[in-house]
Amino acid sequence: ATIERLSIAGFKSFRRRVTIAFHTGFTAIVGENGTGKSNIFDALTFVMGRRSRALRAERVEQLLHAPPTGDPVEEAEVALTIAGGGTAWGDLLPMPADEVLLSRRIASGASTYRLQGRTCPARTVEALLGEIHVDPNGFHIVEQGMVVDVLERSPKRRREILDEVA
Amino acid sequence: ATIERLSIAGFKSFRRRVTIAFHTGFTAIVGENGTGKSNIFDALTFVMGRRSRALRAERVEQLLHAPPTGDPVEEAEVALTIAGGGTAWGDLLPMPADEVLLSRRIASGASTYRLQGRTCPARTVEALLGEIHVDPNGFHIVEQGMVVDVLERSPKRRREILDEVA
Amino acid sequence: KRERFFSVMEAVSSELDKLFRRLFNGGEASLALADPANIDSGLLIRARPPAKEPRLLDALSGGEKTLVAIAFVLALAAGRPAPFYLLDEVDAALDKANSERLANLLKEYAREAQVIVISHNEELIRHADRVYGVVMREGASEVVAMELVAHARS
Amino acid sequence: KRERFFSVMEAVSSELDKLFRRLFNGGEASLALADPANIDSGLLIRARPPAKEPRLLDALSGGEKTLVAIAFVLALAAGRPAPFYLLDEVDAALDKANSERLANLLKEYAREAQVIVISHNEELIRHADRVYGVVMREGASEVVAMELVAHARS
Ligand SMILES: Nc1ncnc2c1ncn2[C@@H]1O[C@H](COP(=O)(O)OP(=O)(O)OP(=O)(O)O)[C@@H](O)[C@H]1O
Ligand SMILES: Nc1ncnc2c1ncn2[C@@H]1O[C@H](COP(=O)(O)OP(=O)(O)OP(=O)(O)O)[C@@H](O)[C@H]1O
Ligand SMILES: [Mg+2]
Ligand SMILES: [Mg+2]
Numbered sequence: 001a002t003i004e005r006l007s008i009a010g011f012k013s014f015r016r017r018v019t020i021a022f023h024t025g026f027t028a029i030v031g032e033n034g035t036g037k038s039n040i041f042d043a044l045t046f047v048m049g050r051r052s053r054a055l056r057a058e059r060v061e062q063l064l065h066a067p068p069t070g071d072p073v074e075e076a077e078v079a080l081t082i083a084g085g086g087t088a089w090g091d092l093l094p095m096p097a098d099e100v101l102l103s104r105r106i107a108s109g110a111s112t113y114r115l116q117g118r119t120c121p122a123r124t125v126e127a128l129l130g131e132i133h134v135d136p137n138g139f140h141i142v143e144q145g146m147v148v149d150v151l152e153r154s155p156k157r158r159r160e161i162l163d164e165v166a
Numbered sequence: 167a168t169i170e171r172l173s174i175a176g177f178k179s180f181r182r183r184v185t186i187a188f189h190t191g192f193t194a195i196v197g198e199n200g201t202g203k204s205n206i207f208d209a210l211t212f213v214m215g216r217r218s219r220a221l222r223a224e225r226v227e228q229l230l231h232a233p234p235t236g237d238p239v240e241e242a243e244v245a246l247t248i249a250g251g252g253t254a255w256g257d258l259l260p261m262p263a264d265e266v267l268l269s270r271r272i273a274s275g276a277s278t279y280r281l282q283g284r285t286c287p288a289r290t291v292e293a294l295l296g297e298i299h300v301d302p303n304g305f306h307i308v309e310q311g312m313v314v315d316v317l318e319r320s321p322k323r324r325r326e327i328l329d330e331v332a
Numbered sequence: 333k334r335e336r337f338f339s340v341m342e343a344v345s346s347e348l349d350k351l352f353r354r355l356f357n358g359g360e361a362s363l364a365l366a367d368p369a370n371i372d373s374g375l376l377i378r379a380r381p382p383a384k385e386p387r388l389l390d391a392l393s394g395g396e397k398t399l400v401a402i403a404f405v406l407a408l409a410a411g412r413p414a415p416f417y418l419l420d421e422v423d424a425a426l427d428k429a430n431s432e433r434l435a436n437l438l439k440e441y442a443r444e445a446q447v448i449v450i451s452h453n454e455e456l457i458r459h460a461d462r463v464y465g466v467v468m469r470e471g472a473s474e475v476v477a478m479e480l481v482a483h484a485r486s
Numbered sequence: 487k488r489e490r491f492f493s494v495m496e497a498v499s500s501e502l503d504k505l506f507r508r509l510f511n512g513g514e515a516s517l518a519l520a521d522p523a524n525i526d527s528g529l530l531i532r533a534r535p536p537a538k539e540p541r542l543l544d545a546l547s548g549g550e551k552t553l554v555a556i557a558f559v560l561a562l563a564a565g566r567p568a569p570f571y572l573l574d575e576v577d578a579a580l581d582k583a584n585s586e587r588l589a590n591l592l593k594e595y596a597r598e599a600q601v602i603v604i605s606h607n608e609e610l611i612r613h614a615d616r617v618y619g620v621v622m623r624e625g626a627s628e629v630v631a632m633e634l635v636a637h638a639r640s
Contacts, residue, residue: 001415002415002416002446003415003416003446003448012473012545013468013471013472013473014472014473015471015472015473016472016474018473018474018475020464020475022446022448023446023461023462024442024446025442025443025446025447025461025462026438026439026442026447026449026459026460026461026462027446027447027448027449027460027461027462027463027464028449028450028451028456028457028460028462028463028464029448029449029450029451029463029464029466030450030451030452030457030463030464030465030466030478031465031466031467032467032549032581032583032584033547033548033549033550033553033579033580033581033584034468034535034538034546034547034549034550035466035467035468035473035547036466036468036473036475037420037450037466037547038420038450038547038548039473040450040466040473040475041418041420041450044418045418056542056544056545057542057544057545058542058544062541062542062545065472066539066541067470067471067472067539068470068471068537068538068539069539132415133412133413133414133415134414134415134416138414139405139408139414140405140408140409140414140416140417140418140445141417141418142405142417142418142419142420142422143420144420144421144450144548144579145314145421145548145579147398147401147402147419147422148311148397148398148401149401150401150404150405151377151389151397151400151401151404154374155366155373155374155375155376156373156374156375158374158375158377159365159372159373159374159375161375161408162337162340162341162344162363162375162411163337164412165340165344165408165411165412166336166337166340166341166411166412167569168569168570168600169569169570169600169602178391178627179622179625179626179627180626180627181625181626181627182626182628184627184628184629186618186629188600188602189600189615189616190596190600191596191597191600191601191615191616192592192593192596192601192603192613192614192615192616193600193601193602193603193614193615193616193617193618194603194604194605194610194611194614194616194617194618195602195603195604195605195617195618195620196604196605196606196611196617196618196619196620196632197619197620197621198395198427198429198430198621199393199394199395199396199399199425199426199427199430200381200384200392200393200395200396200622201393201620201621201622201627202620202622202627202629203393203574203604203620204393204394204574204604205627206604206620206627206629207572207574207604210572211572222388222390222391223388223390223391224388224390228387228388228391231626232385232387233385233624233625233626234383234384234385234624234625235385298569299566299567299568299569300568300569300570304568305559305562305568306559306562306563306568306570306571306572306599307571307572308559308571308572308573308574308576309574310394310425310574310575310604311394311425311575313552313555313556313573313576313578314551314552314555315555316555316558316559317531317543317551317554317555317558320528321520321527321528321529321530322527322528322529324528324529324531325519325526325527325528325529327529327562328491328494328495328498328517328529328565329491331494331498331562331565331566332490332491332494332495332565332566383622383624383625384625385625394575421548421579424578424579425575425578426606427606428606452580452581452582468537470537471537471538471539
């Protein structure tokens with residue numbers, strides 16, 4: 001499976017909608033301090049189900065874009081297009097498809113998920129991603145400042161990691 | 167007060183004696199990964215009284231230089247020359263001096279301190295350094311990977327920091 | 333079940349060693365159970381850089397620890413391949429030579445999986461297939477597709 | 487005793503703001519007691535980068551947090567000056583512009599105190615009065631005094 005496109009609107013430092021195409025291979029994201037690179041990382045893990053605490057926000061409201069002056073926006077949405085899930089997704093999708101649109105929205109203090117545009121529970125998203133070996137808290141996702149964390153965890157915790165991949 | 171010279175022998179990655187002159191102003195220490203830069207940092211804090219746990223070693227024996235093949239050395243010594251302690255050091259020195267030689271040695275699993283060449287207890291070193299506002303665990307000493315730690319500590323802990331400088 | 337675990341541990345351990353040698357230009361690394369008789373005991377990582385004696389993981393330098401951690405994360409693919417790797421400034425502690433080695437390794441992984449890297453490091457960025465620049469204007473982030481220009485100074 | 491504390495907090499807070507503005511080219515920072523009525527309550531750090539709304543410290547970027555942390559450490563000198571600063575790779579998360587600003591600030595502090603910095607960052611190293619290079623030969627570290635050479639590319 002591949003990540004095709006990520007679309008971010010009203011989330012953290014993203015005011016107007018921004019769409020990034022990922023394609024296969026090696027993509028680099030660059031820019032000066034404080035411009036929003038890690039916020040893109042957060043958007044990607046957010047739409048995959050990561051909790052706001054892991055996104056440097058104490059409550060989901062803090063994820064709504066707040067301009068330098070004036071009020072925060074009322075709604076935030078992150079949408080992810082994933083291709084090539086193949087037969088793994090058979091039962092989880094409303095109908096067979098090569099491309100899947102997964103989105104997560106925050107409005108009125110609550111977050112809702114949509115799959116192919118239709119509202120769905122968080123566990124459906126979790127199952128879908130599990131089928132393609134994607135875990136928003138997985139080891140293939142390394143947050144800023146956390147790379148050596150896997151060495152500093154207890155040997156017990158590291159032992160569990162092997163179970164997760166076995 | 168200023169740090170004049172640091173001399174390292176048998177400590178961590180230092181086999182033969184190495185002496186570094188610091189002088190006033192801005193000194194930079196550079197080199198590739200794993201060459202020994204942070205070990206110089208460790209030597210400086212070690213001679214000032216920092217414990218081995220804070221030096222990436224579980225026991226004091228691990229601070230003894232171990233060559234790639236063969237046995238670890240039997241003894242390690244770090245010596246520090248400090249100038250300009252002035253009258254602050256009046257009572258703590260055997261006789262008045264502009265320059266002080268402070269050294270710490272590890273041998274037979276124990277560490278001993280020397281001041282102007284004479285053995286002294288750890289608390290004498292602590293008092294001497296306290297007079298010139300040096301604390302081996304102080305905020306003016308920032309370990310690799312620890313810079314943002316002061317922001318992540320609890321507000322209570324940070325409040326105590328102010329007490330320490332007040 | 334037990335056999336499955338040991339076969340995965342063996343595969344990941346041997347992959348870890350391979351990646352370690354590649355990133356360190358030598359040396360060796362492996363995984364081991366703290367108590368080989370107890371399948372639920374902790375997992376130890378042994379890592380010995382070239383021309384150095386084996387030592388506690390903790391005594392390794394900042395850059396060395398970074399390389400071991402990355403090798404471990406990539407080695408897990410031998411147990412279960414990940415479709416993409418999302419790495420935010422994992423190269424902060426690396427010198428030029430190690431950044432270059434990491435970039436080459438990631439480029440290879442990018443043939444099988446998507447590799448998305450956030451970095452300030454020119455070594456890493458040079459190896460990318462595409463680069464997105466992020467800027468902030470009036471408190472709002474914007475993303476620009478960037479051209480990789482070959483520099484006069486290689 | 488209580489007055490002494492408040493006067494130190496005020497001095498450090500105002501120094502923190504001064505250093506913050508210098509490192510961020512604007513914005514503001516200050517210290518405050520969590521409960522102004524209780525002298526033993528926790529200490530809060532408020533930091534607002536220029537052209538941004540005030541926000542949790544935790545929502546700041548890696549580089550922004552680094553600058554705030556360094557500003558706080560240097561601001562403590564307003565309470566009690568330290569004779570030297572020993573900084574090991576504190577600039578790992580900083581982009582070029584911020585590294586330059588930090589280097590200029592450290593150069594100023596180096597007039598009053600000794601500043602000893604370990605860094606891989608050319609921006610910082612360029613500003614040093616002297617540079618020591620560390621190499622490893624056969625498992626043993628050696629230190630070489632280095633010449634600061636002016637580069638053709640400034
Ligand atoms: N809800 C929000 N509304 C508006 N801006 C926000 C919000 N949450 C975070 N930000 C801003 O986003 C910026 C941080 O962005 P991010 O962490 O993505 O930076 P970065 O590009 O990764 O930088 P660095 O290189 O320093 O790590 C901060 O300046 C913060 O003020
Ligand atoms: N007791 C010891 N005997 C011999 N070598 C040791 C000892 N303790 C640590 N070392 C070696 O010192 C090296 C680490 O040195 P140090 O942490 O100073 O590196 P560094 O220059 O700071 O690198 P980096 O830029 O990656 O942070 C390690 O490779 C480690 O094997
Ligand atoms: Mg970041
Ligand atoms: Mg180091």
